[in-house]
Amino acid sequence: MTRAIMIQGTGSDVGKSLIVAGLARAFTRRGLRVRPFKPQNMSNNAAVTADGGEIGRAQALQARAAGVAPSVHMNPVLLKPQSEIGSQVVVQGRMVATVKARDYQGWKPRLMEAVRDSFARLCGEADLVLVEGAGSASEVNLRAGDIANMGFARATGTPVVLVGDIDRGGVIASLVGTKAVIDPDDAAMIRGFVVNRFRGDPSLFADGMALIAERTGWAPLGLVPHFPMAVRLPAEDVLGLAGSGPGAGGRKRIVVPVLPRIANFDDLDPLRAEPEVEVLLLHPGQAIPGDAALVLLPGSKTTIDDLEFFRAQGWDVDLKAHVRRGGRVLGLCGGYQMLGTTLSDPHGIEGAPRSVPGLGLLAVETAMTPLKRLESVAGNSLPDGAPFAGYEMHVGETVGPDAARPLLRFADGRVDGAVSADGLVCGSYVHGLFSDDRQRAAWLARLGAVSDGASYEAGIETVLDALADHLERHVDCDRLLALAAEAMR
Structure with missing residues (x-):
């Protein structure tokens, strides 16, 4: 029964x-x-x-x-x-x-x-x-x-x-x-x-x-x-998204602009648990601080609308200044699409068909497509060979010169993402990267920080x-x- x-x-x-x-x-x-x-x-x-x-x-x-x-x-x-x-x-x-x-x-x-x-x-x-x-x-x-x-x-x-x-x-x-x-x-x-x-x-x-x-x-x-x-558990509602974790005041600051339709924001949770990291959620009216080690553009349910919101806050100007100072940028899924030169929605996936200029920090173009990719993936990041496991959940295809320098290689040989010529800006469609302890440690090392070595998944248990x-x-x-x-x- x-x-x-x-x-x-x-x-x-x-x-x-x-x-x-x-x-x-x-x-x-x-x-x-x-x-x-x-x-x-x-x-x-x-x-x-x-x-x-x-x-x-x-x-x-x-x-x-x-x-x-x-x-x-x-x-x-x-x-x-x-x-x-x-x-x-x-x-x-x-x-x-x-x-x-x-x-x-x-x-x-x-x-x-x-x-x-x-x-x-x-x-x-x-x-x-x-x-x-x-x-x-x-x-x-x-x-x-x-x-x-x-x-x-x-x-x-x-x-x-x-x-x-x-x-x-x-x-x-x-x-x-x-x-x-x-x-x-x-x-x-x-x-x-x-x-x-x-x-x-x-x-x-x-x-x-x-x-x-x-x-x-x-x-x-x-x-x-x-x-x-x-x-320490993944929040489902953005109302439960905390501003920073135990690393508040830590050595390296990761800044995350909070978009109106932010999606899959549990990507941030493993970073918030790291003692040497402060995750700063950036709200409307606030500028991207000059001491940011990494600006992370999160996923979005309505990428073009959130891109326009990003620009309306003046964050596009701040972001380019951050890169000129040698700061790093990572875009995940919708955030990756925003970093390119053009973002188009010819089929009206997110509303009326339209095309808008991207932030221009990656030499790639994205077109929204009706097919949605839903798949668990694993592989290695190409800059350092660090293993990862995560998942794809997106619509859109991204192509361009910087995609010839992919960020990730999947176990089946496919590649994902793009890296700028100077290596400061990159993007990927893969969610859950930081839940993998090995990949998170590699990212912190790029920022000059050291992971505490704790297992994120074991911590959830x-x-x-x-x-x-x-x-x-x-x-x-x-x-x-x-x-x-x-x-x-």
Whole structure:
């Protein structure tokens, strides 16, 4: 028998993803076959799956916590925002359309079929499916046709545990208010609640837990203290992107302009963990500092729009001055495309067809193409032979004289990226370079810094184990498991 339980939240970024990851590790350690599942996600921080698609980064981390390879069925509907009102729609790992938010409401009934199909597939291979909701359970204005929260819970009979974040304030009102505004039949699906990110003496909130339980009728399942090690896990939402890691004030400064549609920003996480590195996130209105050792242009979901934003901040002028001073530049994926002489979108992949000049720091040209490359790759960097493992996730083909000096050679003999004639500017389509300890050490050596030698991947495992221990101490996991119901496929 497969059981399922759904973790919903009073709002976005209340810790749902982290709690599911910790529970996945905790129940896996108990010998259960656990699978994470999120019916609908919205994120530009995605992961390539073993079955050749893409899902939200959080579900990939949750799969890792459960000790299984990520699958497109763990996140059957992924929305990748391209504007304030529109997103690409990825269904079971493949992009199927670009729609505006208002039009998306009409898509939901047909998407529920894919959601239920993927859910059934996971149930067929698991003892327990941990389902994560999206955003807030109380978004009653979006309830009609919902596939992400109560719509899914009701359709599949999956009981719900509601999570509130006390660190942002108003958690009593958030939890009790959810009961007040949602449909009574939806409220009946909620069996218990968890208060997350508590700081201080837990006895001071005992009355608060009792009040919430009394007003809602839901079981109090745990008061979870703040878990500071969470910053060492990949963040899915740009809201969780920290400014710098333990290396703040370190010898070498890596500057990262924060673009409106920044994507795959977990590329930065391994660098933030290095003691000799400070990762400085550059926000609008700030200039690229003169002491930067490396300016890293990150990935983007809407490369041309973000390039125009980059120019509007005056960062193009700062970047050229940085190179004249002998500073290094690395562009990853969309950032690589921006560094060339021309960036064109003849098929309207990112909007209306157009062509714009690039930053001109690499002698390459990029044309967006309908085909999206989703693939895990490995090989060596050509400047120093350092091994790497990562993944490609991009549209576009880049060619030109500087591409004759590639940055990487894949294990199958293909090459990737480009390096300027003076060696100061380079770009690559490969994400995850810095997660490979060998490649990260080589990059730090180019900047005149020394890696601390710690294994980034082993560190992730350590944090997941610590998170599971943390939840076992502060959440009634036995009761939560007892609340899980037989999955209705």
